[in-house]
Amino acid sequence: MRIGVLGLQGDFREHLAVMSTLGAEAITVRREAELASIDGLIIPGGESSVMDKLSRTFGLAEPLKAAVASGLPVYGTCAGLIMLADTILDGMAGQQTIGGLDVSVRRNAFGSQRDSFEEDLDVPVLDGGQVHAVFIRAPVVESVGPSATPLGTLRDGRVVAVEQGNLLGTSFHPEMTHDYRFHEYFLAKARARAAG
């Protein structure tokens, strides 16, 4: 099994380090050909509008859409979640997404007052208790369509983790904690895909 981490922009090196900690082979993905050799893809945090522009400049936007449509397991964190959302609210002018997750996601949903914060979340699909989540200029999942499932919510009920088949998205950054259960959850999907 081999994992790709989209390396156009953002904190992709941290995700590569998590993969190495978890004993998974991982490569940085910047070209279409690299997408063909992986069993799962992580889209890191960063700035989604820049990632969107670069993915189109590098000719990766359509191949990424095709990869999602093919059932490749993809895990998006923060900006990566925005990239996977079918609908983006408060995007930059002309900002597009890869899509695939039947959700609307609002960029920078917590405003400058709460630019970054941490909260413990209940995530019933993960064993081992609450997940300590780090949010940095984070998006929120404002509505979840019938094809997607919320996995985790803030105390106020707002959705910050979602799943839809092979797609997984979190508003927060597990790569910045030592709790890699979301990465493990994603790797299980990639392992199933690699096993064919």
Ligand SMILES: NC(=O)CC[C@H](N)C(=O)O
């Ligand atoms: N930490 C992050 O990934 C921030 C996301 C960023 N605010 C965006 O709109 O893409």
